[in-house]
Amino acid sequence: MEHQPTFSIVTVAWNAARVIGPTLESVQQQSCRDFEYLVVDGASTDATLQLVTDAGIAGTRIVSEPDHGIYDAMNKAIGLARGRYLIWLNAGDALATPRSLERMAALAATGPDVIYGQTQIVDASRRVVGMRHLTAPDRLGWRDFARGMLVCHQAFVARREIVPRYDLRYRYSADYDWCIKVLKRSQRNAYLGPEPVVSFLEEGTTTAHHKASLKERYHIMCHYYGTVPTIVRHLSFLPRYLKQKLLHHS
DSSP states (O other): OOOSSSSSEEEEEOTTTTTTTHHHHHHHHSSSSOOEEEEEEEOOSSHHHHHHHHTTTTTEEEEEOOSHHHHHHHHHHHOOOOSSEEEEEBBBEEEEEEEEHHHHHHHHHTTOEEEEEEEEEEOTTTOOEEEEEEEEOOOOOGGGGGGGGGGGGGEEEEEEGOOOOOOOSSSOOOHHHHHHHHHHHEEEOOOOOOOOEEEEEEOOOOHHHHHHHHHHHHHHHHHHHOOOHHHHHHHHHHHHHHHHHHHOOO
């Protein structure tokens, strides 16, 4: 019987040669080797696939073909993955330290449905610019996401048996909808602690389409948490939004 790895680390990529190097390096450096590495590529025409091959990461599988965007590629990965848990590590993002997977494995051994942790933000030169503005709580349930996406998608590790497909009606925030669905199915969620587990590159698709993403998230919030509570909650978000805008322009 074929060994089932604890983790399927999935990198969705398309013409990502400029940013994928640190992602590959972080996977290669992990002290825990109980994983498969699945690269789902949207038929790149640059050096992306060559860089993945040259990285020589044991347990790598590459699928390269046209797709209908990042969430379509992620749905493809769900069908291909063999690991007990899914880790989404997009091109440009990275596991924060060589022990990140080891920390996850220690919790995975206790059998939770979701393992989650904190995220640090890095810029294009890989300089840490700070922690993510939303902090993952030490206790997590699906209703907590009414306050927004408290856990970064890349730091949200779910047991493969309970994950749904991504809803392709959402172009930029299907990950938010997906996390809520996973949390509604989860019986137990395990927190990794305050040390960041993932480095998130601050120039992803959602960042580039911030306004459209926020609009989608609003509709998702209304669906799960009700329209009136969502409107009231957004009024409370206003000071946080204005603060971020001031910091961005300073």
